[in-house]
Amino acid sequence: MSESAGQAIAIRDVTKTYKSGALDVQALAGVSFEIAPGDYVAIMGPSGSGKSTLMNLIGCLDRPTSGSYRLDGIDVATLDDDALAAIRLKKLGFVFQGFNLLARTNAVKNVALPLFYAGVGRREREAAAQRVLAEVGLADRGAHKPSELSGGQQQRVAIARALVNNPAVLLADEPTGNLDSQTSEEIMALFGQLNAAGRTVIMVTHDPETARHAGRVISLRDGRIVADGPPAPEGPSQESPVP
Amino acid sequence: MAQFFTEAAGVLLGHRTRSLLTILGLIVGVAAVIAISVLGKGMAGAVNGVLGSLDDHSFFIFPNARQGDFSRAAFDYRDVERARRLIPNIVVAFPAGNVPRIVTFGHHRARLAISDDTNVKLAAVPLLYGRYLSADEVATSAHVCVLTNLAYQRLFPEGGDPVGESVRFADRRYVVVGVEGRPTQGILPVNFGGDISIPYTTYEAEYLRSRPVLSARFIVADPDRMAETEKAVIAYFKVAKAGRSEYQTFDRRSFSTVIDGIFAGLTLVVAMIGAVSLLVAGIGIMNIMLVSVTERTREIGVRKAIGATRFQVLLQFFIEALLLSLTGCGIGLVLGLAIGALVDRFALVAISGVVPSIPWLQSVGIAVGFATLVTLVFGTYPAYRAARLDPIEALRYE
Numbered sequence: 304m305s306e307s308a309g310q311a312i313a314i315r316d317v318t319k320t321y322k323s324g325a326l327d328v329q330a331l332a333g334v335s336f337e338i339a340p341g342d343y344v345a346i347m348g349p350s351g352s353g354k355s356t357l358m359n360l361i362g363c364l365d366r367p368t369s370g371s372y373r374l375d376g377i378d379v380a381t382l383d384d385d386a387l388a389a390i391r392l393k394k395l396g397f398v399f400q401g402f403n404l405l406a407r408t409n410a411v412k413n414v415a416l417p418l419f420y421a422g423v424g425r426r427e428r429e430a431a432a433q434r435v436l437a438e439v440g441l442a443d444r445g446a447h448k449p450s451e452l453s454g455g456q457q458q459r460v461a462i463a464r465a466l467v468n469n470p471a472v473l474l475a476d477e478p479t480g481n482l483d484s485q486t487s488e489e490i491m492a493l494f495g496q497l498n499a500a501g502r503t504v505i506m507v508t509h510d511p512e513t514a515r516h517a518g519r520v521i522s523l524r525d526g527r528i529v530a531d532g533p534p535a536p537e538g539p540s541q542e543s544p545v546p
Numbered sequence: 547m548a549q550f551f552t553e554a555a556g557v558l559l560g561h562r563t564r565s566l567l568t569i570l571g572l573i574v575g576v577a578a579v580i581a582i583s584v585l586g587k588g589m590a591g592a593v594n595g596v597l598g599s600l601d602d603h604s605f606f607i608f609p610n611a612r613q614g615d616f617s618r619a620a621f622d623y624r625d626v627e628r629a630r631r632l633i634p635n636i637v638v639a640f641p642a643g644n645v646p647r648i649v650t651f652g653h654h655r656a657r658l659a660i661s662d663d664t665n666v667k668l669a670a671v672p673l674l675y676g677r678y679l680s681a682d683e684v685a686t687s688a689h690v691c692v693l694t695n696l697a698y699q700r701l702f703p704e705g706g707d708p709v710g711e712s713v714r715f716a717d718r719r720y721v722v723v724g725v726e727g728r729p730t731q732g733i734l735p736v737n738f739g740g741d742i743s744i745p746y747t748t749y750e751a752e753y754l755r756s757r758p759v760l761s762a763r764f765i766v767a768d769p770d771r772m773a774e775t776e777k778a779v780i781a782y783f784k785v786a787k788a789g790r791s792e793y794q795t796f797d798r799r800s801f802s803t804v805i806d807g808i809f810a811g812l813t814l815v816v817a818m819i820g821a822v823s824l825l826v827a828g829i830g831i832m833n834i835m836l837v838s839v840t841e842r843t844r845e846i847g848v849r850k851a852i853g854a855t856r857f858q859v860l861l862q863f864f865i866e867a868l869l870l871s872l873t874g875c876g877i878g879l880v881l882g883l884a885i886g887a888l889v890d891r892f893a894l895v896a897i898s899g900v901v902p903s904i905p906w907l908q909s910v911g912i913a914v915g916f917a918t919l920v921t922l923v924f925g926t927y928p929a930y931r932a933a934r935l936d937p938i939e940a941l942r943y944e
Contacts, residue, residue, distance in 0.1 A: 364851060364937045385855045392853025399941070403848040407560055408553075419549055420854045464852070 310373070311472055311503045312338040312361065317370030317380075318526075319356050330356040332526035333370070338505065340471070343498040345514035345534070346507045348523035355476075357523065358507045362395055362474050363387045375471040392421055396465030400477035402457040404449040404464075410436060411445040414463045421468060428467075435463040439493060455486035462493065466502075473497065475506040479513055491516045511535065554866040557838075558873075568834045569874030575823020576878025576916050577885065580909045582816045584886025586809060587905045602769045602798050605776055606642065607783065608761040610792035619791035620758035621783065623750060629782045635766045635775045641759040644740035647715040649701060651708075656700035660715060661740030662749035663692070674698070676709040676724035679745050683723075687747040691720040697741040698725045713742075718752065720744060772797060824916060827874065828924035835867050835928035846932050847940025860933035867925025871917040879913035 319331040330353045338344055348354040359365040360372060363379055364387075372380045375394050382390065391397075396417075404413045411432045418428035436445055439459040449457050458478060465473055475494070479487035495516060498504045506517060514520050515534045522530035558565045609619035623641055630639035644661035663679050674695065683690050691713065693701070702708050712719045720742075744752075766775050776795040783793045839846070846859060887904055 359938050362851065364941075385857075388850065388853050388855045391851060395853075397851045399848070399851075403844065403941070405845060405848075407556055416849070417852045420849075420852065420858055425549060468853075 309339075310337045311340045311342065311375060312336075312505075313371075313373040314361075315371045317357075317360065317367040317372060319353075319360065319365070320368045330526055331360075331367070334523075334526070334528055335370075336521060336528065336531060338472075338503065340503050341498070341501050343494070343504045343516070343518045344506070345517035345520045346505065346523065347509065347511070347514050347520055349509065351525075352523040353526040354507050354509075354523050356526075358474065358476055358505075361472075361505060362397060363390045392417060392468060394471045396468065396470040396473045398458070398461050398465050398473065398475040398478045400480040402449070402454075402461045402481070404457055404460055406449055409446050409448050410441065410452070410460045410463075413449070413460055414467050416464060417468045432463070432467055435467045436460070438466070439463045453486075454482050455489055458482065458486075458490050459493065462490075462497075466497070472503045472505060475504065477508055478506060479508075479510070487513070550861055550865045551869065554862065554869050557866060558869055564834065565870060565873075568830055569827070569870055569877070571823060571827035571830050572871060572874030572916070572920065573878040573881065575820065575827055576875045576913055577881035578823065579816055579820045579916075580879055580882025580912055581885040581889070582812070582819070583908060583912065584883060584904060585889055586812055586816070587903065587908075588886070588890040590805075590809065602772075603637075604763060604765050605772060605779075605795050605797035606761055606763055607776075607779055607793055607795050610794045613792050616760075619787060619793070620760050621762070621786065622756050622758045623754060624756065625783065625786055626762045628786075629762075629779055630764070633775060633778045633782060635768055635771050636764050636779075637767050638763075638765040640746050640763055641754060642761040642763045643754075643759045645753045649697070649713055649715045649742065651701040651711065651713045654701050654703065656697070658697050658700065658742055659740030660742050660744065660749070660753065662746035663743045672727045674725045674727045675707050676722070678724055679743070684745040684747055687751055688745060689718060689720045689748060690723045690744065692724040692726065692743045693722060694726045694741050694743075695728045715742075772799070820912075820916070824920060828920045831867060831870055831920060832924035832928060834870075835863060835925060836931065838866070839863060839928050839932045842932075843935065843940045843943040846935050847937050847943065850935070850937035851941060856933040859935075860929045863929035863932045864921070864925055867929065868917070868921045871920045871925070872914075875913040875917040875920075878916075879909060883909055 314337070315335050317331055317334045318329065321328045321330060332353075334353075334357065346354050346357060356365070360367055361374075363374065363382075366382075366387075367380050370380065371378065374390065377390065377394075379387065379390055404410075405416070408416075411429050414432035414436055415423075415428040418431060423431070433442070433445055436442060439462055441456060441459050441463065444452060444456060444460075449460070452460065458481075462473075462478075465475075473494075478494070479490055482490060491513065494504055494506070498518075504517075506513070508514050511534075517534060519532065520530065520534045521528055609616055613619065621641075626639045626641050630636045640662060642662075644659040646657055647660050649656055649658045649660075663684065673692075676692075678692060679688075679690060682688075693708070693713075698708065701713055702711075708722045708725060711722050713722060714720075764775070764779060766772050776797065780793045780795060784791065849859060849862075883904065890904075
């Protein structure tokens with residue numbers, strides 16, 4: 304892994320403009336920040352703040368209109384679709400709100416899917432999948448299909464899938480949005496463990512409780528960063544402090 | 547790659563009813579085309595079995611059916627003999643035909659057709675007993691005969707070897723020298739001779755006695771020059787009848803031309819059935835693949851987010867379409883071969899006696915060709931649609 308830039312993520316003056324009919328909608332109006340390897344960052348903001356757009360850019364699902372984006376030392380702002388797919392495969396792990404597991408496929412095969420696209424042989428990738436499943440506490444659930452697992456277990460499988468290719472950055476989009484508070488705590492604890500083990504974690508959430516688990520919170524509003532710092536202390540105020 | 551196939555198979559098995567209904571058109575189309583091609587091959591075999599008894603050294607001449615006075619076109623031995631002497635390439639020429647007689651052996655009687663031995667030269671029916679007429683017997687107008695299987699059964703219902711026995715027609719006795727085996731009765735009622743063959747010299751002396759006939763047989767030395775010989779014979783007979791009668795000839799080649807024409811028509815029909823079924827089945831598969839892509843938009847988004855390239859997504863759906871097509875064509879192949887073989891077995895073998903060969907390679911070729919074509923033409927577009935889905939929108943799809 305190249306450490307030439309010294310940063311897991313370096314974003315400079317990134318804008319994103321969508322064409323919506325005749326109208327140009329600016330989702331990001333110039334955003335800059337860096338995330339160091341091993342950071343645990345939450346991206347917060349109300350809907351329409353541009354946090355989903357930022358997430359998609361960080362996740363290499365989309366390209367910025369202007370500005371630069373270096374992921375793990377690679378300039379990814381101008382890559383074509385297939386090159387972006389390769390970056391997603393090698394450098395990123397996605398965890399979604401709705402788990403997004405393949406329904407007909409058991410846990411091991413779900414987890415092994417990224418390795419399949421990387422061209423790893425069946426035996427090897429299923430062994431790796433089994434190993435990662437054990438890491439997330441599901442060593443004995445490999446043969447189960449998603450419908451046979453609880454919501455928390457499904458999200459653990461999804462996390463294992465995100466980890467199986469040993470990504471530089473783990474990206475989570477509202478990872479506890481579909482879970483009850485008890486299970487949410489377990490999943491957040493798991494993210495905490497992964498971060499403690501050196502994994503870079505970026506999480507998009509609208510919930511300050513969830514964001515409090517991160518070491519750093521980037522708050523967005525109207526396509527701009529309005530706050531960037533440690534999470535707000537627990538208290539009655541739900542508003543992020545403006546520095 | 548194998549994983550792509552296992553996964554596609556899993557998806558298709560997950561929608562068993564839908565998959566089956568999708569490929570139904572393909573099954574029926576391929577089965578129809580293969581059954582008809584098997585049958586066509588069987589028919590060709592049967593016709594060749596029949597024509598096998600007509601060698602390529604012989605042709606017949608007879609009056610053209612489209613003329614006013616058919617009987618005026620009749621000719622006799624002298625006409626035929628003159629033609630043989632005048633026209634090169636003719637080895638044997640003889641008025642054709644037969645005469646019916648009551649034939650007896652002991653207390654068995656049967657009304658049978660007596661004919662000359664030209665038939666023996668034309669037909670390649672294996673002998674059950676004895677031998678064919680010898681050149682010596684022909685030269686000396688001997689009173690010997692070869693029985694067809696039919697005559698043998700009528701006169702010798704108890705069976706056994708009749709060689710050396712004498713049969714009697716009217717006041718003449720003929721010594722049996724051979725018995726023909728069961729002939730291949732073709733799907734076309736072609737009978738070149740009578741029931742009992744005697745030397746043509748004997749036949750001429752005893753029965754023909756220069757009476758006019760309506761047909762003659764010619765055996766040529768060089769079959770490659772048959773066409774010009776036939777033309778010369780037709781021209782000769784027209785001149786002999788002062789141009790008032792029309793004649794035509796008939797040989798294996800002209801017969802084959804007719805049969806080839808029939809098969810060409812059949813092939814065209816099969817090709818059209820094939821094209822229509824291909825189109826209908828292909829549209830069905832494309833439709834269901836488009837539904838499948840839409841249903842699984844979210845899944846496609848996840849796969850892309852995880853790092854699947856466009857090509858890998860394309861391949862996944864392409865292989866699903868390929869598996870559908872292959873399964874349909876495979877079932878159609880088995881079904882078509884079974885139907886074709888059954889009809890061959892119970893219809894063609896019964897009438898022609900020829901067991902046709904099943905065109906395995908051709909049938910498998912048709913099935914695989916259909917599957918490939920359907921997949922390429924109708925499977926590519928849905929797969930392409932899946933491949934170019936935007937992952938962000940696909941992930942948002944409910």
